[in-house]
Amino acid sequence: MRASEKDKDKSKKHTTATVGAAALAGSVAHVAHARGSGKIKVGLLGCGGRGNGALRQNLNADPGIEVIALADLFENQVRRTRERLLKEDKYRGRVKIDDDHLFWGFDCHEKIAQCEADLLVMATAPAFRSRQMMAAIKAGKHIFTEKPVATDVAGCRGVMEASKLAREKGLAIVCGTQRRHEFSRVELMKRIHDGQIGELAGGQCYWYGGGIWFRGYQEGMSELEWQCYNWYHFNWISGDQICEQHIHNIDVMNWCFGGPPVKFTAVGGRGWRTFNESQIKSAKDVCRKLNNGSEAGWEKYNGDIWDHIYAEFEYANGARCLSFSGHSPGKGRNGEKIVGTKGTSNCSSSIEGENAWKYSGKHVNGMDQEHIDLVKSIRSGNVLNEGQRIAESTLTAIGARTAAFTGRALSWKWLLNASKQDLVPKQEDLGSGPGVFHSIATGRDALV
Amino acid sequence: MTAGTLALTGAIVPLAQARGSDTMRVGVIGCGGRGSGAARNCVESSSGVEIVALADTFEDRLQGLKKQFKVPNDRCFVGLDAYKKLLALDDINLVILGTPPGFRPKQFAEAIRRGKNVFMEKPVATCPAGIKMIIEASELASQKGLAVVAGTQRRHQQAYVETMKHIHDGAIGDLVSAQCYWNMGALWVDRAKTNWENYKSGKWSDVEWQIRNWLFTKWLSGDHICEQHVHNIDIINWAFDAIPEQVHGQGGRQYRTEPQYGNIFDHFGIEFFYPGDVRTISMCRQIDGTAGNVSERVVGTKGSAYMDSSGNCKIEGENAWAYNGPTPNPYVVEHADLIKSIRSGNPLNEGKRIAESTLCAIMGRESAYSRQQFNTKWFMSRCTLDLLPPDDLKLSDSKELPPFAIPGKYQMPGWVQPSRGRRRG
Numbered sequence: 001m002r003a004s005e006k007d008k009d010k011s012k013k014h015t016t017a018t019v020g021a022a023a024l025a026g027s028v029a030h031v032a033h034a035r036g037s038g039k040i041k042v043g044l045l046g047c048g049g050r051g052n053g054a055l056r057q058n059l060n061a062d063p064g065i066e067v068i069a070l071a072d073l074f075e076n077q078v079r080r081t082r083e084r085l086l087k088e089d090k091y092r093g094r095v096k097i098d099d100d101h102l103f104w105g106f107d108c109h110e111k112i113a114q115c116e117a118d119l120l121v122m123a124t125a126p127a128f129r130s131r132q133m134m135a136a137i138k139a140g141k142h143i144f145t146e147k148p149v150a151t152d153v154a155g156c157r158g159v160m161e162a163s164k165l166a167r168e169k170g171l172a173i174v175c176g177t178q179r180r181h182e183f184s185r186v187e188l189m190k191r192i193h194d195g196q197i198g199e200l201a202g203g204q205c206y207w208y209g210g211g212i213w214f215r216g217y218q219e220g221m222s223e224l225e226w227q228c229y230n231w232y233h234f235n236w237i238s239g240d241q242i243c244e245q246h247i248h249n250i251d252v253m254n255w256c257f258g259g260p261p262v263k264f265t266a267v268g269g270r271g272w273r274t275f276n277e278s279q280i281k282s283a284k285d286v287c288r289k290l291n292n293g294s295e296a297g298w299e300k301y302n303g304d305i306w307d308h309i310y311a312e313f314e315y316a317n318g319a320r321c322l323s324f325s326g327h328s329p330g331k332g333r334n335g336e337k338i339v340g341t342k343g344t345s346n347c348s349s350s351i352e353g354e355n356a357w358k359y360s361g362k363h364v365n366g367m368d369q370e371h372i373d374l375v376k377s378i379r380s381g382n383v384l385n386e387g388q389r390i391a392e393s394t395l396t397a398i399g400a401r402t403a404a405f406t407g408r409a410l411s412w413k414w415l416l417n418a419s420k421q422d423l424v425p426k427q428e429d430l431g432s433g434p435g436v437f438h439s440i441a442t443g444r445d446a447l448v
Numbered sequence: 449m450t451a452g453t454l455a456l457t458g459a460i461v462p463l464a465q466a467r468g469s470d471t472m473r474v475g476v477i478g479c480g481g482r483g484s485g486a487a488r489n490c491v492e493s494s495s496g497v498e499i500v501a502l503a504d505t506f507e508d509r510l511q512g513l514k515k516q517f518k519v520p521n522d523r524c525f526v527g528l529d530a531y532k533k534l535l536a537l538d539d540i541n542l543v544i545l546g547t548p549p550g551f552r553p554k555q556f557a558e559a560i561r562r563g564k565n566v567f568m569e570k571p572v573a574t575c576p577a578g579i580k581m582i583i584e585a586s587e588l589a590s591q592k593g594l595a596v597v598a599g600t601q602r603r604h605q606q607a608y609v610e611t612m613k614h615i616h617d618g619a620i621g622d623l624v625s626a627q628c629y630w631n632m633g634a635l636w637v638d639r640a641k642t643n644w645e646n647y648k649s650g651k652w653s654d655v656e657w658q659i660r661n662w663l664f665t666k667w668l669s670g671d672h673i674c675e676q677h678v679h680n681i682d683i684i685n686w687a688f689d690a691i692p693e694q695v696h697g698q699g700g701r702q703y704r705t706e707p708q709y710g711n712i713f714d715h716f717g718i719e720f721f722y723p724g725d726v727r728t729i730s731m732c733r734q735i736d737g738t739a740g741n742v743s744e745r746v747v748g749t750k751g752s753a754y755m756d757s758s759g760n761c762k763i764e765g766e767n768a769w770a771y772n773g774p775t776p777n778p779y780v781v782e783h784a785d786l787i788k789s790i791r792s793g794n795p796l797n798e799g800k801r802i803a804e805s806t807l808c809a810i811m812g813r814e815s816a817y818s819r820q821q822f823n824t825k826w827f828m829s830r831c832t833l834d835l836l837p838p839d840d841l842k843l844s845d846s847k848e849l850p851p852f853a854i855p856g857k858y859q860m861p862g863w864v865q866p867s868r869g870r871r872r873g
Contacts, residue, residue, distance in 0.1 A: 198749070201624050201625055201747050201748075201749075201752075202624060202625030202727075202747055204719070204727050208698075208819075265629075265631075265731070265739065265741070266717075267631075267699075267715035267716070267717050267731055267732075267733050268698075268700070268702070268715070268717070269699075269700030269701070269702030269715065270700070270702065271700040271701070271853075271854050271855055272854060272855045272856050275854045275857065276856075307855075308698040308699075308700065308717075310698055310699075310716075310717020310731065312627065312729055312731065318752070318764075319625075319747075320625070320627050320729065320745070320747075322719060322727070322729050324696075324698070324717070324719060326698055326819075328819050328855040328856055329819065329855055329856035330818060330819025330820050330821075330855055330856070331696060331819060331820050331821040333696070333821075337727065339624050339625055339726075339727075340624075341621070341624070341749040341750070342749070344624075344725075406738075407703075407733065407735050407737065407738025407739060408738065408739050409739040409741070441702075442702060442703050443702040443703040443714070443715065443733075443735050443738070444703055444735050444736065444737045444738050
């Protein structure tokens with residue numbers, strides 16, 4: 001049985017039992033509200049592009065959803081998001097955000113967790129997700145969270161704990177790996193798990209693209225705030241591209257195999273980013289603004305993520321799969337292929353081989369459907385909980401990254417149980433001061 | 449048999465001498481570590497083998513073999529054209545080509561033109577222009593009845609040979625996936641440092657430094673994917689009995705970044721697409737202190753085969769099996785097979801095959817340098833990369849080492865960027 005099916009199944013069993021217990025704790029009050037056909041109050045944590053998109057997709061999922069709170073690291077993001085929402089006719093009467101429900105700062109997740117929202121949509125930079133999820137679950141909130149859910153091993157463990165607690169409390173966690181909610185893929189995976197392509201013998205997944213924005217300095221930001229604003233370029237905040245972006249495809253491979261790999265080997269590096277002239281220009285500009293006009297030491301502002309990782313995942317049945325990711329000029333690729341002893345599949349809509357098949361049903365946009373599935377599950381009381389699964393897929397990406405950064409071959413068991421990798425500063429150390437900069441991985445870094 | 453026509457050209461004379469139990473009179477071109485090793489392996493492999501002439505760019509490099517085999521001064525040739533002088537000797541019927549791979553195509557072509565049987569180290573070229581030259585010369589070798597064996601010794605290693613028989617007999621079913629690796633630590637660390645000091649101090653010219661430091665010089669070694677990982681790629685080609693139709697790769701220079709390491713990468717990850725859209729993993733790394741793995745694995749519908757050069761070769765699945773036969777030294781066996789084939793009059797010719805495996809490694813490298821995906825047909829017909837040394841190259845020449853490749857800046861000769869919209873995910 002797949003991990004997600006197991007989760008779903010367990011949460012069904014737990015629902016009745018936990019309602020009683022949770023009611024005693026008092027934290028279930030909002031959950032109770034969300035059940036049935038009443039209003040669902042939602043708060044948005046992370047008011048950037050993806051957060052604004054996810055919030056609207058959430059609102060579109062059910063007419064009974066109202067947005068009541070916004071939170072972000074930056075005040076202007078929060079205010080701008082409310083202004084724009086209020087202007088949209090589509091959501092008239094459903095945007096009810098009072099001034100005292102606008103939160104900003106490094107502790108904004110703690111504040112929004114204490115408001116009366118039933119559901120939080122999470123879309124800040126990935127580094128902070130693990131503690132945000134724990135705070136939200138402790139406060140009795142359902143969660144929609146963007147992927148990935150962590151940037152280090154410690155963060156993944158935190159999400160696994162939060163997921164466990166959510167199960168005990170009967171709270172939903174759905175994650176923005178939207179491929180899991182596309183009807184065509186769901187149908188396809190049933191067939192793959194039924195053995196239609198035989199035993200899985202190999203596979204490939206790819207996300208190789210042309211690059212990503214590099215954000216300059218905005219007036220009034222501290223160094224750490226700028227770093228969080230330009231978050232993609234710092235491994236501790238984004239988890240690097242393999243974690244932030246390629247996780248989608250990695251998650252599909254894990255879906256095929258019904259769990260994460262048992263072993264990782266990888267190579268990779270940072271070629272193009274180090275020599276990318278427009279990015280260097282921006283980094284120098286940031287350096288000047290933060291250092292009284294001096295360009296000395298600009299390199300640290302150029303980020304520390306790599307631009308390519310080539311990883312091999314070995315799954316429990318011995319199958320070895322390729323994960324091919326990165327950013328640079330050249331050929332772009334995005335997708336997956338799974339290979340079995342009786343056929344192959346594009347992991348999306350068809351099977352080739354002995355049991356050739358092509359999906360002919362309805363196509364849905366997974367980014368809408370994931371919210372529909374979430375809200376339905378909340379209303380029905382049979383909550384979805386994808387927490388453990390997304391923590392595993394995030395850890396899969398982190399495992400590949402760690403194998404590449406260190407040049408070592410790693411086991412899942414070691415990673416999960418023995419690694420001390422902990423990149424994100426403690427909550428109390430996050431303030432409006434200096435940034436947190438690490439040197440670029442060498443390909444033979446110490447294994448932690 | 450084409451002996452009749454060939455006899456007319458006169459080139460058959462040394463070959464005729466080699467038949468039967470006649471002495472193999474061997475010339476060694478490239479007397480460094482591998483060339484010397486190959487010469488000793490050759491002598492050990494069969495009776496009636498004599499090392500009778502030597503050639504190397506550098507006098508210091510041929511001293512070891514000269515002493516060991518008491519080769520007289522007038523049969524030791526030094527310089528960039530030393531190979532031509534050696535190949536002009538009529539009494540030599542076998543040559544060992546062990547110079548840096550960038551020199552191989554021209555030296556091989558000359559050897560075949562001169563009617564010599566050839567043992568040549570891998571890889572056999574560093575660019576598609578060189579590959580074409582090797583393939584043409586190999587065809588000529590066939591016409592002339594000359595033997596060509598390449599130093600991909602796994603092809604002569606019994607454990608591999610037996611495993612491949614099982615694979616080709618269908619023991620693991622139809623092939624659906626494969627992986628090959630050459631992941632290792634650092635090499636030539638001290639040598640690269642000394643070379644660099646000699647170069648920076650002005651003792652050596654550009655060309656002398658690049659040749660003495662050839663492993664780290666793209667035009668000479670073809671980068672480590674070509675110089676070393678070609679062994680493993682060759683095994684996958686052998687298993688599929690085909691070469692890939694397409695390639696897409698990545699790689700870089702992440703740890704070994706000092707200038708003494710020339711212009712090569714320290715890691716590659718390549719995806720090869722074999723006929724029927726069977727996609728394979730190829731990974732190689734030379735970074736000190738990292739996890740090592742030099743092996744191949746082939747996966748079929750009925751099982752999988754694992755192979756490594758220690759002779760640990762086995763099949764898992766429906767037809768489980770493990771090799772437990774004798775394990776003669778393949779570096780010696782390849783010479784024994786070569787000489788046996790010459791003496792029996794059925795000369796082996798591995799020229800085209802090693803050219804193809806080298807080509808795969810070169811394509812992987814160029815794909816990683818440029819981050820472009822392309823097919824083999826395109827590469828062989830349109831890629832105009834030509835790294836062959838000019839005929840008038842002098843040891844004292846200035847020849848700037850091109851920078852290592854940076855995607856977006858590296859221009860693969862002949863590549864035209866297809867016009868299309870950017871893909872989104």
